[in-house]
Each structure stands twice: as C-alpha cells, then as structure tokens.
Amino acid sequence: MKDVQSEKDLRRIPLKHVGIKDLRWPIELKDRTRGTQHSVARVTLAVDLPHDMRGTHMSRFVECMRDLGPVGLNEIEGILDKLKEHLQAEKAFLQLEFPYFITKTAPVSGMTAPMDIDCVYKAEKGRDFKLTIQAVVPMQTLCPCSKEISDYGAHNQRAWAKLEIRAHELVWLEELAEMADAAASAPVYGLLKRPDEKFVTEHAYENPRFVEDAVRELALRLEADTRIDWYRAEVESVESIHNHNAFAVVEKSEDKCC
Missing domain, CATH: 3.10.270.10 (Urate Oxidase;)
Incomplete structure (x- = not known):
C-alpha cells in the first residue's frame, strides 16, 4: 500500500x-x-x-x-x-x-483516608534523557493581612502547590506532598472529625501565610534537597473574598543546575 x-x-x-x-x-x-x-x-x-x-x-x-x-x-x-x-x-x-493517592492521617483522631494528588511525568530524549516530575497538592492558606486588620477572624481559602522537579535520585511523590503541607498555613485532609477540624482551623489561624510566604517555604525545602537538580514551584490561592486568584512562582535557574 x-x-x-x-x-x-x-x-x-x-x-x-x-x-x-x-x-x-x-x-x-x-x-x-x-x-x-x-x-x-x-x-x-x-x-x-x-x-x-x-x-x-x-x-x-x-x-x-x-x-x-x-x-x-x-x-x-x-x-x-x-x-x-x-x-x-x-x-x-x-x-x-x-492521579496518585497518598494516605493522610487526621491530626487529632488519627483516622486515615486516601487523598488524591494530580501528577505528571514529562520526559524527552534527543541525545540526552530528561525527566520532569510534577505534583499538584491541595493546601490551605490564611491571609496575614486579614488577620492583622480584623477584630476577629481572618479569611482563608483552598490553595494548590504545584511542584516540578528534575532529580538525579528518586524523590517520592509523598515527599513532595509533605513539602507542600509544611509550606501551607494548614494541610488538607481526606477525612476530618470535629476535633480535627478544630485543630486544623486553629493551626491555620496561628500560621498565616501569603502565597509569597508559602512558595518561599517550598523553595527552602526544595533547595535543601541535594537529590533535586532543578525545580519550579507555584502556589495559587482561590481567594475567598476576592474575585480573582492570587499566585506566586519560584524557579531555580538552569545556570545553577549540575
């Protein structure tokens, strides 16, 4: 034919x-x-x-x-x-x-449940092989400005941390999710009972973070991991009282990569 x-x-x-x-x-x-x-x-x-x-x-x-x-x-x-x-x-x-499922443990009740994160493997090969791993992890942010100027309460919202890395050793997807949890005002869980909800709400209030704060916290953790050659991190917050989203990005220069 x-x-x-x-x-x-x-x-x-x-x-x-x-x-x-x-x-x-x-x-x-x-x-x-x-x-x-x-x-x-x-x-x-x-x-x-x-x-x-x-x-x-x-x-x-x-x-x-x-x-x-x-x-x-x-x-x-x-x-x-x-x-x-x-x-x-x-x-x-x-x-x-x-989708990749990680098991999250509620902070007070200790109950466990799976929670999905959206992941991407992106690879190309010409002369050399290059692999980029991406994980999008839900998180919570609470506005420091809102907390500072309000007589009580502060606006908080769901956010996402998008982490992209290239590494010369295995970095678990679970580790990327843990980095996102540590950078947030509070983590997001698959299952919470009332004592857990109280803990998470109060933890976020005591740990206010702009998207700028959260993405810098991610950068500190990514930079400290010697397995990671290059990274890009973005935090996007779906603002609860604004008619727009807020975001911040940090990226390691290719010039600094091995």
Whole structure:
C-alpha cells in the first residue's frame, strides 16, 4: 500500500511535536508505603518531524507501548528510544498525567483516608534523557493581612502547590506532598472529625501565610534537597473574598543546575 505519510514535503517547515494525546493507559507507580500503586494515565506521545517529511505514522506510537503492560518510571526512557527508532526521529517526547493517592492521617483522631494528588511525568530524549516530575497538592492558606486588620477572624481559602522537579535520585511523590503541607498555613485532609477540624482551623489561624510566604517555604525545602537538580514551584490561592486568584512562582535557574 502507498505510504502517504513518508512522502516528501517541500514547504521546508520542521515541526516541534507530532503525535497522539489523550490515550488512556495503565501505569504502575512506586509507592513509598505499599511498594507499588496502580493508576490510569492520560498519555501524550510525540516526535519532532523533519522539514522534508510530510507526516508520521500515528499507529506506531501505540505499538511502542503495547507490549509493556502497565508503564512505570523504569520503562519511560526505553519507550522514547523505541519512538526514535521506529519513527526515525531525532527527539521523542512522552507525558503521563495521572492521579496518585497518598494516605493522610487526621491530626487529632488519627483516622486515615486516601487523598488524591494530580501528577505528571514529562520526559524527552534527543541525545540526552530528561525527566520532569510534577505534583499538584491541595493546601490551605490564611491571609496575614486579614488577620492583622480584623477584630476577629481572618479569611482563608483552598490553595494548590504545584511542584516540578528534575532529580538525579528518586524523590517520592509523598515527599513532595509533605513539602507542600509544611509550606501551607494548614494541610488538607481526606477525612476530618470535629476535633480535627478544630485543630486544623486553629493551626491555620496561628500560621498565616501569603502565597509569597508559602512558595518561599517550598523553595527552602526544595533547595535543601541535594537529590533535586532543578525545580519550579507555584502556589495559587482561590481567594475567598476576592474575585480573582492570587499566585506566586519560584524557579531555580538552569545556570545553577549540575
């Protein structure tokens, strides 16, 4: 049959990413407590396309995944190598977006319940392999200004910490969640009884933080972790009394990376 995708293209425009997205695939994750955890990822696979090639072979992206079963961290670089080989590409890209469940223990009752965090593995390989890990962790912030100027009470709100790292050793997703909890006015839990709610509410009141405070606290912890080569952290607060969100970002310079 005629191979239309491999026809020559004369427009001389190389393409950065060509591939498939929103493919659902089983994955197997390293779990600090239980050893492994299974989840389902939304997968993006892509390669760079040279200027003289009309298209790529979309079916080959799935072919490079089909014999693996559940995909884990150890398989990612091999998938990229397969993509480069089978699609005759100089650079390949893979992204896995998935929920990961951590077990949180309520601060007073000691009751435990799972809580999901949204995570992303983003990998690419040209000559070198590069892997970025992202975790989005719910947290609580309480406004220092509101506490200072009010006769009683202070406005607080749900916020999110988005941590992105590149590391030369394993950093557990649970550790990223713990960094976010420590940077917040108070953590968020899957299950709280009334004594727990009292504790969390009062803890947040005694620990007010702007998004600027929270993201700097994250930076201190990320910078102190010698396994982490590069990081970017963002805290976004869904403001309870304003018609906008507040956010702050910190990023380690690439120039300071090993």
